[in-house]
Amino acid sequence: MPVNIAVLAKQVVDPEMPMAAFRIDADAKAVVPPPNIPPVVNGFDENAVEAALQIKDSQEAAITVISTGTSFALDVMKKPLSMGADELVLLQDDAFQNSIDSFFTAQLLAAAIRKLGGFDLIICGRQASDWDNAQVPLGVAEILGLSCVSLGKKVEVTDGHVTVERVTPDGYEVIEAPLPALVTVSNELGQPRYPTLRGIMAATRKRPTIWSSEDLEIDTAQLQPRVTLQDLFVPVRDQQCEIIEGEDDADAGRQLALKLREAKLI
Amino acid sequence: MAEAQGVLVLGDSAENELSSVSRELLAAGRRLADDLGEELAIGLLGDTLDQPSQQAISHGADKVYAVNHPALAEYQVDLYLAAMESLAKDVSPRVILIGRTNEGRELAPRLAFRLRVGLAQDCLEVSVDSASGTLFANRPVYGGNAVAVVSCNYTPQVAAIRPKVYEPMEPDDSRQGQVVSFPVELDSAQARSKVVDVVAEESEGIKLEEARIVVSGGRGLGGPEPFQDLEQLAKALGGAVGASRAAVDSGWVPSSYQVGLTGKTITPEVYITVAISGASQHMAGCSGAKVIVAINKDAEANIFKEARYGVVGDWQEIVPAFTEAVRELVQD
Numbered sequence: 001m002p003v004n005i006a007v008l009a010k011q012v013v014d015p016e017m018p019m020a021a022f023r024i025d026a027d028a029k030a031v032v033p034p035p036n037i038p039p040v041v042n043g044f045d046e047n048a049v050e051a052a053l054q055i056k057d058s059q060e061a062a063i064t065v066i067s068t069g070t071s072f073a074l075d076v077m078k079k080p081l082s083m084g085a086d087e088l089v090l091l092q093d094d095a096f097q098n099s100i101d102s103f104f105t106a107q108l109l110a111a112a113i114r115k116l117g118g119f120d121l122i123i124c125g126r127q128a129s130d131w132d133n134a135q136v137p138l139g140v141a142e143i144l145g146l147s148c149v150s151l152g153k154k155v156e157v158t159d160g161h162v163t164v165e166r167v168t169p170d171g172y173e174v175i176e177a178p179l180p181a182l183v184t185v186s187n188e189l190g191q192p193r194y195p196t197l198r199g200i201m202a203a204t205r206k207r208p209t210i211w212s213s214e215d216l217e218i219d220t221a222q223l224q225p226r227v228t229l230q231d232l233f234v235p236v237r238d239q240q241c242e243i244i245e246g247e248d249d250a251d252a253g254r255q256l257a258l259k260l261r262e263a264k265l266i
Numbered sequence: 267m268a269e270a271q272g273v274l275v276l277g278d279s280a281e282n283e284l285s286s287v288s289r290e291l292l293a294a295g296r297r298l299a300d301d302l303g304e305e306l307a308i309g310l311l312g313d314t315l316d317q318p319s320q321q322a323i324s325h326g327a328d329k330v331y332a333v334n335h336p337a338l339a340e341y342q343v344d345l346y347l348a349a350m351e352s353l354a355k356d357v358s359p360r361v362i363l364i365g366r367t368n369e370g371r372e373l374a375p376r377l378a379f380r381l382r383v384g385l386a387q388d389c390l391e392v393s394v395d396s397a398s399g400t401l402f403a404n405r406p407v408y409g410g411n412a413v414a415v416v417s418c419n420y421t422p423q424v425a426a427i428r429p430k431v432y433e434p435m436e437p438d439d440s441r442q443g444q445v446v447s448f449p450v451e452l453d454s455a456q457a458r459s460k461v462v463d464v465v466a467e468e469s470e471g472i473k474l475e476e477a478r479i480v481v482s483g484g485r486g487l488g489g490p491e492p493f494q495d496l497e498q499l500a501k502a503l504g505g506a507v508g509a510s511r512a513a514v515d516s517g518w519v520p521s522s523y524q525v526g527l528t529g530k531t532i533t534p535e536v537y538i539t540v541a542i543s544g545a546s547q548h549m550a551g552c553s554g555a556k557v558i559v560a561i562n563k564d565a566e567a568n569i570f571k572e573a574r575y576g577v578v579g580d581w582q583e584i585v586p587a588f589t590e591a592v593r594e595l596v597q598d
């Protein structure tokens with residue numbers, strides 16, 4: 001039996017965009033997507049795709065990528081397919097707003113997972129780089145009653161179990177959990193593989209499954225948000241930096257030491 | 267059921283000492299409880315809780331729920347969750363505060379979902395409106411590029427507080443409080459995941475989180491060897507070495523060195539960055555430093571907007587001379 005894997009992946013504004021391009025619409029309490037900078041698949045979700053592919057490298061496995069949102073850049077969301085994932089399911093509806101409320105998103109994803117018949121293993125990113133919530137996967141695990149391991153840097157599946165190296169502040173721990181399970185992964189998993197030319201060709205031909213709230217049989221009005229965004233602002237930084245100069249770089253280094261000594265910092 | 271009341275901190279202890287994060291949570295919780303005119307309670311999970319319970323009272327708790335159970339001696343997420351869920355349902359507080367520690371990162375969201383309420387994640391500041399009892403939380407979003415103010419719409423209102431933001435209160439041994447034991451029924455079969463091995467890759471010497479001075483290196487160092495120069499500098503300063511995620515992702519240092527949003531939160535007196543650009547996700551882990559010093563060859567780098575002192579130039583020239591001068595100064 002192939003291992004049936006789902007990867008939950010979110011489309012986000014590029015977190016590595018230049019800081020000057022970061023703007024918010026204070027009235028709408030939303031970030032303005034920067035013009036000319038395309039969105040990306042959330043970085044940790046690419047790590048999640050990589051984790052799934054590593055499992056598929058060593059045993060029979062099928063990988064379905066699931067995402068929810070109001071609209072998608074299809075070429076962006078097809079990247080996991082071009083890396084080697086098999087299917088793409090997009091939950092797309094005007095009601096599926098990208099809000100700071102994780103409860104709603106987790107309910108949608110859980111409904112899609114149920115509709116797809118469940119998975120042996122669900123792999124997610126540790127957090128989405130827009131709202132930095134780090135909640136949706138743990139919510140999905142709770143809603144579906146799955147065993148759950150977070151912050152993985154290595155994920156292996158062997159006879160009905162998942163073994164995860166979980167990042168800790170001073171190293172890692174090895175955790176075992178029975179399938180079906182949900183695992184979140186972190187960047188310590190390593191650089192995700194690049195799409196191959198063959199992968200890109202195959203991805204172009206693949207058509208995503210697209211489901212609306214009716215397809216999911218979800219009454220979005222029933223899913224009241226658990227948190228409300230009251231305000232969104234860019235914090236002011238008013239630090240004045242004193243640039244230490246010297247005759248040359250080495251001298252500036254010496255002057256810096258004197259300065260810090262004078263300020264009684266060292 | 268009676269109306270939800272009071273503030274409940276979910277704390278922890280290690281080696282018979284109340285953790286520093288719990289002390290910070292009590293400081294945050296004390297203010298909320300005073301503004302509400304309600305009680306501040308703390309739930310402590312473990313198997314030896316007498317001393318931590320007394321410490322919790324001297325740090326501001328009115329009441330301690332000692333959740334004593336041999337199965338809670340070691341952290342196991344499913345068992346801790348089960349105990350916390352039963353405590354939260356029984357106490358029925360208005361507000362629950364948890365530390366966004368390594369454990370809190372998984373406990374807080376799972377607890378909130380289990381209680382079918384909302385969680386304000388990774389908060390820098392929490393306050394309550396005393397009339398309505400609504401909790402408001404300030405929390406960084408978009409990698410620290412913006413701050414969101416969120417409120418929770420359901421009770422209990424759960425907030426995960428970023429460590430090292432709140433200053434613990436001065437302990438006062440004359441404070442009075444009540445310790446009650448809260449029995450839980452736990453079955454080790456509830457533990458679905460199990461830890462089979464623990465691997466430490468901590469660097470030697472002073473711990474990054476505890477160091478008074480930290481020297482961090484970034485992508486501009488170009489490889490693993492220059493970190494030895496930083497070790498030398500840190501040694502001369504009596505400090506520890508950290509790194510940006512770019513340096514960790516390149517495999518130059520272990521992930522335990524990483525400072526930032528998804529790494530460690532540190533609050534040293536002096537934070538010296540070498541060849542780090544100062545991305546918001548990095549600054550998220552070190553903006554609590556008293557003084558930031560930047561060494562970077564790019565005068566336009568964001569780090570100079572955050573630093574108190576800066577040197578614009580090549581670290582290869584600056585760092586050795588700086589280290590040498592520090593050695594001389596520290597000697598006399």
Ligand SMILES: Cc1cc2nc3c(=O)[nH]c(=O)nc-3n(C[C@H](O)[C@H](O)[C@H](O)COP(=O)(O)OP(=O)(O)OC[C@H]3O[C@@H](n4cnc5c(N)ncnc54)[C@H](O)[C@@H]3O)c2cc1C
Nearest residue numbers: 484485486510511512526527528529541542543548563581
């Ligand atoms: C969701 C998310 C979470 C993240 N979490 C973290 C985190 O926890 N911690 C973290 O650090 N990052 C994190 N990042 C990454 C972050 O956005 C940056 O990419 C990263 O911090 C950059 O590291 P850096 O400053 O070392 O590298 P760069 O940005 O590449 O900067 C290198 C700097 O070195 C300077 N330099 C080069 N050569 C020299 C020289 N010879 N002398 C002096 N200076 C030189 C350059 O001028 C440049 O400013 C996260 C990103 C995302 C999307």
Ligand SMILES: Nc1ncnc2c1ncn2[C@@H]1O[C@H](COP(=O)(O)O)[C@@H](O)[C@H]1O
Nearest residue numbers: 008009068124125127128133134135136
């Ligand atoms: N809209 C979404 N679509 C698909 N997956 C998501 C979505 N939002 C969150 N996730 C998953 O949950 C992880 C954590 O997201 P968050 O809790 O929002 O920080 C992400 O890395 C994804 O794996």
